[in-house]
Amino acid sequence: MKLDSMYQEVILDHYKHPHGRGLRDGDAEVHHVNPTCGDEITLRVKYDGETIADVSYEGQGCSISQASASVLNELLVGKELSQAQRIQDAFLELMQSKGQLEPDDAMEEVLEDAVAFAGVSKYPARVKCALLSWMAWKDATAKALSEGKTA
Amino acid sequence: MTDARQGLTGLLDTEAIRKDFPILDRTVHDGKKVVYLDSAATSQKPRQVLDALNAYYERHNANVHRGVYTIAEEATALYEGARDKVAAFINAPSRDEVIFTKNASESLNLVANMLGWADEPYRVDRDTEIVTTEMEHHSNIVPWQLLAQRTGAKLKWFGITDDGRLDLSNIDEIITEKTKIVSFTLVSNILGTVNPVEQIIRRAQQVGALVCIDASQAAPHMVLDVQALQADFVAFTGHKMVGPTGIGVLWGRQELLEDLPPFLGGGEMIETVSMHSSTYAPAPHKFEAGTPPIAQAVGLGAAVDYLTSIGMEKIHSHEKAITEYALKRLLEVPDLRIIGPTTAEDRGAAISFTLGDIHPHDVGQVLDEQGVAVRVGHHCARPVCLRYGIPATTRASFYLYSTPAEVDALVDGLEHVRNFFG
Numbered sequence: 001m002k003l004d005s006m007y008q009e010v011i012l013d014h015y016k017h018p019h020g021r022g023l024r025d026g027d028a029e030v031h032h033v034n035p036t037c038g039d040e041i042t043l044r045v046k047y048d049g050e051t052i053a054d055v056s057y058e059g060q061g062c063s064i065s066q067a068s069a070s071v072l073n074e075l076l077v078g079k080e081l082s083q084a085q086r087i088q089d090a091f092l093e094l095m096q097s098k099g100q101l102e103p104d105d106a107m108e109e110v111l112e113d114a115v116a117f118a119g120v121s122k123y124p125a126r127v128k129c130a131l132l133s134w135m136a137w138k139d140a141t142a143k144a145l146s147e148g149k150t151a
Numbered sequence: 152m153t154d155a156r157q158g159l160t161g162l163l164d165t166e167a168i169r170k171d172f173p174i175l176d177r178t179v180h181d182g183k184k185v186v187y188l189d190s191a192a193t194s195q196k197p198r199q200v201l202d203a204l205n206a207y208y209e210r211h212n213a214n215v216h217r218g219v220y221t222i223a224e225e226a227t228a229l230y231e232g233a234r235d236k237v238a239a240f241i242n243a244p245s246r247d248e249v250i251f252t253k254n255a256s257e258s259l260n261l262v263a264n265m266l267g268w269a270d271e272p273y274r275v276d277r278d279t280e281i282v283t284t285e286m287e288h289h290s291n292i293v294p295w296q297l298l299a300q301r302t303g304a305k306l307k308w309f310g311i312t313d314d315g316r317l318d319l320s321n322i323d324e325i326i327t328e329k330t331k332i333v334s335f336t337l338v339s340n341i342l343g344t345v346n347p348v349e350q351i352i353r354r355a356q357q358v359g360a361l362v363c364i365d366a367s368q369a370a371p372h373m374v375l376d377v378q379a380l381q382a383d384f385v386a387f388t389g390h391k392m393v394g395p396t397g398i399g400v401l402w403g404r405q406e407l408l409e410d411l412p413p414f415l416g417g418g419e420m421i422e423t424v425s426m427h428s429s430t431y432a433p434a435p436h437k438f439e440a441g442t443p444p445i446a447q448a449v450g451l452g453a454a455v456d457y458l459t460s461i462g463m464e465k466i467h468s469h470e471k472a473i474t475e476y477a478l479k480r481l482l483e484v485p486d487l488r489i490i491g492p493t494t495a496e497d498r499g500a501a502i503s504f505t506l507g508d509i510h511p512h513d514v515g516q517v518l519d520e521q522g523v524a525v526r527v528g529h530h531c532a533r534p535v536c537l538r539y540g541i542p543a544t545t546r547a548s549f550y551l552y553s554t555p556a557e558v559d560a561l562v563d564g565l566e567h568v569r570n571f572f573g
């Protein structure tokens with residue numbers, strides 16, 4: 001069934017057992033909403049020099065947006081900022097591919113569990129759900145940087 | 152089939168009606184028949200309306216109120232003929248009380264702007280109050296917020312009860328001597344509630360406030376008689392009543408339309424223009440600046456003819472039966488919570504619900520896979536979601552072409568959703 005390409009096992013797992021959910025101490029906080037559907041996320045980033053010490057979040061939304069936040073936490077925490085930005089770029093490229101991009105080994109290595117979202121990119125209405133936390137992370141990081149919290 | 156379907160009375164001959172709506176024959180996802188349950192967002196269009204649009208462009212297209220040549224006069228006659236049809240449809244005392252806009256949102260914004268720029272006694276300013284309700288579509292909230300912000304007027308609203316009705320217990324405190332305008336929806340697009348117009352109007356009249364009714368979810372589904380309603384303004388939108396997009400209506404009482412100032416300026420709405428000042432055409436033209444949506448108005452005229460040929464009372468009975476059946480069947484679904492009235496009493500044909508803690512997006516996606524089209528989200532009525540502490544709902548809505556079998560398809564689909572996320 002086609003639905004399985006969207007709701008990959010990995011995605012449903014992250015949805016049911018989210019990583020790093022809950023708000024913890026951070027350098028900057030943002031609140032993003034998806035106005036078409038009401039999905040919301042509050043997200044905080046904590047940096048330790050150039051290293052992402054924590055990404056904590058709280059929100060409500062569909063399985064795709066919630067799983068995506070969980071995957072983000074798992075992927076980015078502990079990474080250097082420059083590496084995290086490469087992951088974000090790759091994820092964005094995948095999500096904007098309209099289902100045309102077949103992730104290769106190189107991409108899979110960068111994105112790990114996040115490649116499971118390839119199927120979601122076929123559904124324009126859901127791409128925003130998948131990107132919600134990633135956009136929030138980008139925004140929060142910019143905020144933290146401009147406030148000079150990171151080295 | 153279930154027992155619940157027995158004893159369903161008042162249904163229309165949907166087999167015949169559905170033949171008029173070509174899109175209802177469509178399939179999606181490898182041959183699944185479309186089960187269209189999103190008429191509250193926009194209705195489907197019958198061939199009669201599509202034909203009227205085509206015929207207008209193929210045979211009569213010209214600008215209106217200008218040319219002296221034959222097809223220009225035909226275009227004008229068709230456009231103004233549509234106004235006559237709409238006036239008859241809503242039992243307006245005069246055709247000049249029917250203003251064409253592009254949708255209900257524009258109609259409501261027009262009222263807000265008329266009042267913002269008006270002289271006494273209509274003028275909304277710092278010392279006055281505007282009243283609306285918590286169950287409005289954003290289209291009937293935001294224009295009033297804008298007006299309040301710009302004039303300094305105070306915006307007040309009626310809350311909602313736990314079972315999805317307007318809370319009018321404090322009506323005398325909400326509508327006061329300071330109130331200039333009370334604007335509320337006749338039928339809620341998210342809860343389905345039909346509101347008690349009479350009680351609100353009585354109080355508004357007591358204090359001399361104007362009343363504006365958003366009839367977007369009423370005009371398509373029930374007899375709409377503006378004289379019986381006794382409101383001052385009534386707004387609705389063509390695309391929800393089997394008409395095309397791009398056409399809406401504002402009905403207003405004649406003396407008000409004479410007194411109130413225009414909002415948009417342009418061609419068509421003037422009498423004379425000099426570089427220093429202008430005088431205005433009488434209503435409705437005073438409020439229709441520029442080339443109007445001509446084909447769309449003609450299409451709306453055809454829509455009104457179509458609905459009238461079936462009969463608004465029959466359409467209402469049909470929807471009531473379908474809604475009753477749908478409520479009964481939905482309440483059988485485990486973990487399903489209806490947001491809004493749970494009986495068909497004083498209720499329209501839009502039913503919002505939540506399904507356990509499965510997010511409406513996910514519900515809608517799995518239903519779509521089975522061909523069932525529902526709306527998910529906050530339905531442009533976010534305050535309602537906040538009121539009930541939910542992020543969003545799934546909404547199924549019915550119309551004259553909806554069938555009990557489509558309700559069954561929805562309920563079967565929901566079973567599938569529960570298994571998928573169970």
Ligand SMILES: Cc1ncc(COP(=O)(O)O)c(C=O)c1O
Pocket residue numbers: 191192254255256257288290291336338339340365367368388390531
């Ligand atoms: C109750 C209500 N009011 C207003 C509107 C706005 O209609 P439109 O978007 O056509 O302006 C809608 C429909 O979306 C509605 O359901």
